[in-house]
Amino acid sequence: MLKQILSVLVAMSLTVTAACAKAENEQPITLTFVSTYDGKEAELIKARAKAFEQENPGVKVNFVEVAFGSASNYVKTAMLGDQALDGFRSDNSWVPEFVELGLLHPIDGLISPENAADFNPTALASVTIGEKLYGLPTVMEAPALLYNKRLLQENGYAAPPQTMDELMAMAKKMTAGGRYGLYVSDDSYFALPYVWAFGGDTMTDDRNSHIASAESVQGLAFMRTLRESGVTQPYPDFADGYNRMMSDFKEGKSAMIVNGPWAVSDLLTGAEFKDAGNLGIAAVPAGPGGQGSPAGGHSLVVSKYSKHPDATYKLIQYLTNAETQTSQAKELKTLPSRLSVYEDSALASDSIVQGFKEVLESAKPRPRISEGAQMFGDFSANLGPMLLGRLTPQEAANNIDAAWRVLLKLDR
Template sequence: MRHLRSATTVVALVAAGALLAGCSGGGSPSASDDAVTLTFWGTYGNGGNSAQTDELENELIPAFEKENPGITVEYVDMPYDGLKQKLTTSAAGGELPDLIRSDIGWVAQFAKLGVFKQLDGTMPGFEDLADAVYPGTLETTSWNGHYYGIPLNTNTRVLVTDAATLQKAGLSAPPATFDDLEKLAAGLDGSGTFAFADSGLSAWNVMPWIWSAGGDIADADLTTSTGYLDSPESVAGVQLLVDLYQKGQIPNLITGNTGATGTSDGLPGGLYASILDGPWMQDIWAGQYPDFAPAYSPMPSGDGGSISVVGGESLVVTESTAHADAAYKFLEFSQSETFQLGMARAGQMSVKPEFAQKQADLVPYFATFSDQLETARARLPIPQAGEVDTILNDELVPAFEGKVTVADALTAAAKKIDALLADNG
């Protein structure tokens, strides 16, 4: 099994001991070991996406139940914004389900609280399942040296461009390197089109540039950020963006100007030549800009290569489940070709490289994203990931505005992240 970074922290949602004292999971144990009902909470219908809920409820759950007589799965769909709050209050009140489709950013937080079950060393065959997924997706399920979920679906960010806008800059292909992005900016100087746009300075936004430049946010054991986030390589990755911003080639959308044109409108409108975004944009543009033909290409490479960031959801088992063995069977089923390609047809990317080609046959534009996932990495798998985003934004905005150097901004951010990492354990 791959060795991944560990993470710990203190999270003050509720006292960990109180959380689990009365938890009863998916109800009391069944009277018969042969009749089990698993309750599964998720957000497949978020935003009115009926295709995913239809696939799950009408095809995949029935297929699982046919393969596993005696196990019934009751799926409960919730609004995405409400699931975390429901999970928090239900854990405190002892009313947890057996299975949860969890945002990857929640895994460490609830693992720390003792809500999610540790899978390595507990679930039979977990190591084989873990070895079969993209490395970056597995890292999102880790906390404190152990694993608390299995990647369920994934995504990443790639460069998205428009051929007509590139031609305006004299380019026949999307920027493949940092140098190419600077050439794009030079070709657009004075044209009224920005070379690149993004909507913030969180880890989701800046880590692809830092990793691709050869930098990092912390050491492999998650003990320190100093020496990594403020390394010359990390500074170079952010400096590229700052230089383009100060040359007028990145709009102030990146520093939080809510009045600036969003990337989803600015790219098809010809205002932005390139953005980083995910596979979900294809359907959005098809509905809003039917004549727009986005071109997908890898994250521009620097000295560290072409490395982007992992998104998605994980499937977790709650610590309080009365039906762990049945829940493990559903986790195993979630990694099958039936489940992974069924959800690919409904718009969710597979977490397994072995299905990449079959997935691309079903959804051709997924191919570039699958290639990027081979090197994509996870953000810090710690409970205070939201605080990391706040730190990065707060320290980097002044650097873009020319008030401090990039090196000083990253040094300050590293010291604050050091304090979070010191809370691990």
């Protein structure tokens, strides 16, 4: 009899334990996600998160909105300070540093082979560090040569320039009557295609600086020659440079600029591009040493300190799935990171999306080192003075190289 009573008590205990465990597992959870989205893109992502919550009733998503420029420091401070944070939108260039600091949860054990195969390989490579995957790419970016088709046609050109020599010649011909051929920016991100066109380089994955090489200096010198030839913007400095570049192009004051897919929504509000078909997109022209634009973009990542890594992965998988990326591309003209999205019938005939897709074919990854995100500060600080004639191309390159050698802790 005693044995039977004990058996009943044990069974009751196991039942209660199982019920408690089930109740605990079914407790609703809230995922804290740091967002750097803004405008229409933020609205779209929030709507997709609401759809995710409906499909996963036990999960709520709490967005913490942070300006892009301060997001990297915000995330590092939050996680190192034990604040609740499950996932966030990261610029791809930040990922190596976050990995080095031990802040990201690797997801190569969570993603299926079929899912991984649908992402652009270059996009996945950008967030793969030490053979481990740390993010799901949400959009891709690569600067292109954007041109006004009408202005080119009026000057006798049926196609954009294919080489740097052609770029110079076409810019000269289209500089007349208060209009100029090409805007040259002092933002060093837009200088990389010129450096690579002449066979130069910046930093490499093996932590070497090549900016002061003869080839790199040649690329910088070509940018300077464009400005000295009078085919670029007539302004005496680069004050409010990005906005000037955009407004001049939208108003037809310039024929060509170098910019990325993020600029398209704004450009289509301009008088010249009310007809989106007038916006031409091509790879930045090749030079004697090659061709390429920096492959950038953003990825969604999981915090190493998340208490719910599986649920957070499920969220970022949802926010980067084909349905989400198709909506982003159609509504915002962003460049998908998933290969299958380009097969959508509407996008397959979209000249803007397909134009940028071709640019990606010659895109190059930026250095996957923890200091990679910091390289542009010293580069831009010397690029502007060089373009304005205050430094020679060699002096500018030497200054950048010296700063990078300190940054990379290289022996002089």
